Amino acid sequence: MNTGLNSQLSTEDVVRTFVEYFEERGHRRITGSTLLPPPGDPVLFTTSGMHPLTPYLEGRPHPLGRRLVNVQRCLRTTDLEEVGDSTHLTVFEMLGTWSLGDYEGQQSLHWGYDLLTDGFGIDPRLLHVTVFGGDDQVGPDTASLELWQDRGVPVELTVEDNWWPNGSTGPCGPDSEIFLWTGDTPPESTPTGDDRWVEIWNHVMMRHRRLVDGTLVPLPQRNIDTGLGLERLSSLLQGRTSVFECDLFAPWRSLVPGLWQLDQPSLRLVCDHLRSAMVVIGDGVRPANTGRGYVLRRLVRRVLTVLWRDAPSRQLTDLPVELVRHTSGHFRQDVDPHDVRRVLIEEERRFRLLLDRGRQVLARPRFQGPLDEGDFHYLHDTHGLPRDLVLTLRQG
């Protein structure tokens, strides 16, 4: 992978450059929230920077005005299966900007292009964008198309890929995504045709609301919502081949391989999930069999499943507290790293007990053949064995 970049910018520098650029253009910095959405919100975790701003996108005046910028930590369980590749993390940070009924999309895209090329030094010839091509409800996004054509950036028109919803109902709109070429050859093909085009910045023209029956109505104001994955941008600017190679993962890269010998995808999964689990715990979540606690439990169990595949004696008590301290420090969490580590170790102990019990139960004659729904319910309700664990144990 060759982005032609080898910037000395640290991730902290990237944040500072980004925030200052938008502050100079009238944006006020808002403090990012934790991973936990406000009470009453149906989703388990904050999944994007706009998420905590939903009431303001729907028209409530924001106390800091109409132009905002922030860094928001997010957790996406939809990407769980993709972790281990070079661009996805479970917990990541999103740099974001908003126009709450103020400037329009062309202005946002102009600033985006200017900051990437002039501010961060990206060669404009390595950029490609996508733009909403229109469907039977909303016309093509000609304003964005014109802006990009004017800048000489190649455009691909799509429909579903350029529509951003925050769930099945609520604020949504067409978006324009900016991609950076990461191949070793000169750029070729288009973002949907070649995954060496990596998405770096999404600008959403958030001016519609989707109702429960699927129809679209205009929001009270025309907003812009942009989001840019920090670790991804940072690693690309640092000329790195994956998010795990940016400066934020330096302590992980130096400490984890010495503890456990793992192949690359497993090492990435272990680092990502442990780091994500630490952040989730630092935001107050504890392992449980439902909701947020179950997401945390799954993260820890996935780590242990990978670790124990080759060596069942591996244990989280070997995890250096430094890694917890580094993580909670970066996310500015006011927690005692020893407490976070203790939660992980206690969860490991419970999982070992559960596995032992699970193996004994599944050895019974009743469970030797194919399992039906009744069996899965019984194993879950009576023995606390979730379906995914039963399936794993039967494979093993």
Ligand code: SER
């Ligand atoms: N909401 C958009 C996204 O998450 C842009 O912030 O990609």
